[in-house]
Amino acid sequence: MTYLDFEKGLAEIEGKAEELRALARANSEMDVDQEALALDAKAAALLVELYKNLNPWRKCQVARHPDRPHCKDYVEGLFTEWTPLAGDRNFADDQAIMGGLARFDDRPVVVIGHEKGNDTKSRIERNFGMARPEGYRKAIRLMDLADRFNLPVITLVDTPGAYPGKGAEERGQAEAIARSTEKCLAIGVPLVSVVIGEGGSGGAVAFATADRLAMLEHSIYSVISPEGCASILWKDAEKMREAAEALKLTAQDLFALGICDRIIFEPVGGAQRDKDETISRVGEAIRGMLGEVDQMDRESRRAARRRKYLDMGSKSLVA
Template sequence: MHTYLDFEKPIADLEGKILELRKLASEDESIDTGDEIARLETRARDATIDIYNKLNPWQKTQVARHPDRPHFNDYAKTLFDEFTPLAGDRKFAEDAAIQAGFARFRGQPVVVIGQEKGHDTKSRIHHNFGSARPEGYRKAIRVMELADRFGIPVITLVDTAGAYPGVGAEERGQAEAIARSTEICLNLRAPLISMIIGEGGSGGAIAIAVGNRVYMLEHSIYSVISPEGAASILWRDPTRARDAATAMKITAEDLRGLGIIDGIIREPAGGAHRDHESVISTAGDTIAKALEELSGRSGDELRAERRKKFLDIGRRIG
């Protein structure tokens, strides 16, 4: 069974009728429901395409947060071979919100880093809902430094509402850890490809997303703060999150228009949560193409290009 969002009610109604007809046919073989099921499936497919072609920024935010959307571990299991996670920041502790390690991508050695949100209550608590503490970013720094030393490309998969804002995290230098992680991204002399696969929230996202190429899934979001947080600050009313989402330009289309991202990865009809295999395969093809484009450049060229890319964003928007 799908988890339906509020704007998906027409789809839910049609797919509910399809399930009822299939159950009826299974209980009584003399009843032929094939033609009616086919008709309803066509209507459900058309409704899905129509609804998802007209999503507003707040609806895209809901899709980006969908509990069934593929997360880091889903990509890691499908796209990469021999993924070997590394644990700990060598300073304080292990942080499960950020996963990082070495792997092979279509035969090529790579470093993979990203946030994992979890799929059920137990795993979400274990991964702290994808909100990393300072030790998570320091682990990412440690792994990126290894990649830089050996000239191994880095692939980052971003999916977080933001870094963890708890007292302990602040005491252990959350802001410094995020700044250092952003710095190492800028200084890498290896290719860095970043992909927003769900939420890209605030410094918690940018800390591992300063890439030579930055891509977003079609229904993902990327912003300096959550719509709810922005509404609380601007209007002292978190219920105006819908207005904030529209004003903040957080969708892939908006950000490509502003030159902040390099491309959009299209999702299957109904969003990535309806077809994990398809969207992960498309993401893999995008990564492969980017690696090929960057393969002939020296470390100094990659570093200079990345720095110029982000400095130009500031000049263009400012």
């Protein structure tokens, strides 16, 4: 288990409990059950207390937790007959973006998502979930495919933002993001999206301009990272806590503003504490969101989706 800064006390208690059990395994005559159970109870109570009312910065830390389930985990846990589709038919295949055909509840769908990787090698290969233009162009190709064959689109968002490198800019990063966002608004099939970790800037909007947007309880969705915001406004990245508060980037803030349509509650201690339960809850949310938009015809669905985003920021919505 990887512990965050504010979980140091929890790490000490759980570490002591594990030490006792390790000693008992080494010496069968030792009886440490009562002491270990007492520590477990203390750790459980502290875990509830720590996660009872997380501030925005701590939610950012949890959203970035390396042990949270990633796109690949959701694909393996929720979908069957997964068939990955690669490449943008123009430049390359971007490993930061997973996309392909699958079945959800035995229904054919197209799945697109950011994948960060789960170890050093895979994180470098996946570019830490930061997509290049070819990734967004691959997504556009898959959304076109879904629209042509009347397949719902499910997107899983988890990115710090689109990759800002020189090569990406030369290949039209901003244009690719804009085209992907445009495609989200143009397709007539159901499009539902879940922010499973970080929803960073246009890199997230390119997939999340959906009929329904859900966010995991401790996920974030923002135009810029708190560190980036602090660097611009205060010339000091260390003011990221103040920036996180000001950005209104939590699922709870965005639900209140009408940007997020539903919040998916996580197990106590975050998604990383019980991946299977989290994946199951995300599946239920996807099922519910698809049910909400399935009954609409293509033109009504497209019009409602466009109206949803045009209305964001209106006085009535903010109030």
